Amino acid sequence: xxxxxxxxxxxxxxxxxxxxxxxxxxxxxxxxxxxxxxxxxxxxxxxxxxxxxxxxxxxxxxxxxxxxxxxxxxxxxxxxxxxxxxxxxxxxxxxxxxxxxxxxxxxxxxxxxxxxxxxxxxxxxxxxxxxxxxxxxxxxxxxxx
Amino acid sequence: xxxxxxxxxxxxxxxxxxxxxxxxxxxxxxxxxxxxxxxxxxxxxxxxxxxxxxxxxxxxxxxxxxxxxxxxxxxxxxxxxxxxxxxxxxxxxxxxxxxxxxxxxx
Numbered sequence: 001x002x003x004x005x006x007x008x009x010x011x012x013x014x015x016x017x018x019x020x021x022x023x024x025x026x027x028x029x030x031x032x033x034x035x036x037x038x039x040x041x042x043x044x045x046x047x048x049x050x051x052x053x054x055x056x057x058x059x060x061x062x063x064x065x066x067x068x069x070x071x072x073x074x075x076x077x078x079x080x081x082x083x084x085x086x087x088x089x090x091x092x093x094x095x096x097x098x099x100x101x102x103x104x105x106x107x108x109x110x111x112x113x114x115x116x117x118x119x120x121x122x123x124x125x126x127x128x129x130x131x132x133x134x135x136x137x138x139x140x141x142x143x144x145x
Numbered sequence: 146x147x148x149x150x151x152x153x154x155x156x157x158x159x160x161x162x163x164x165x166x167x168x169x170x171x172x173x174x175x176x177x178x179x180x181x182x183x184x185x186x187x188x189x190x191x192x193x194x195x196x197x198x199x200x201x202x203x204x205x206x207x208x209x210x211x212x213x214x215x216x217x218x219x220x221x222x223x224x225x226x227x228x229x230x231x232x233x234x235x236x237x238x239x240x241x242x243x244x245x246x247x248x249x250x251x
Contacts, residue, residue, distance in 0.1 A: 026166065113235050117235065120234045
């Protein structure tokens, strides 16, 4: 796992490349929480960012990679003004953003909550244009509170 | 994630601790479905759960639906504020029976 941390306030805070596996997510959550709190997020706000990153990684593991082994995720967390910006890059076949929809919450069933939660937890979230060398790029933002 | 199971009055209490996430939620799911199939009221003690995500919530939903189909009781006990927030965002705080304490539930 490769990780770099910024030595100065603002800009890139965290960059981590890690296997797209459920067992990696706990460590990722801890790193994101640490950085969000260090940037002045209140615990609730940091918790929201952590949860959104976790849910977005779950989507990559379960859907982009469809549970296949060997995939990787690149997480970048940066500060821009009073916002935290998250980007998650995978190397899976292109996802069709129009098919990524939060489900109707009145339809009680086990799946489909992740996308809804991400949109509730973050101020902005969505797919960016895919990188030229393949994969998908998902970005989220939240104002520091 | 750790778990313990014990019997209290007419119910069985499943207590989880730590993180109920994509890694551990399959175990939570299997445990809860097994307990529901046992036919007794199931109380899920979340007081020691630090973090629960959509996969953990999905496990709760599945067990809740199995209990409903079987006509047995199912309730959550003492979710912490972060867990309650996830349940509220998913609008499940009105679907699940949620007790603040185990005493309330029994």
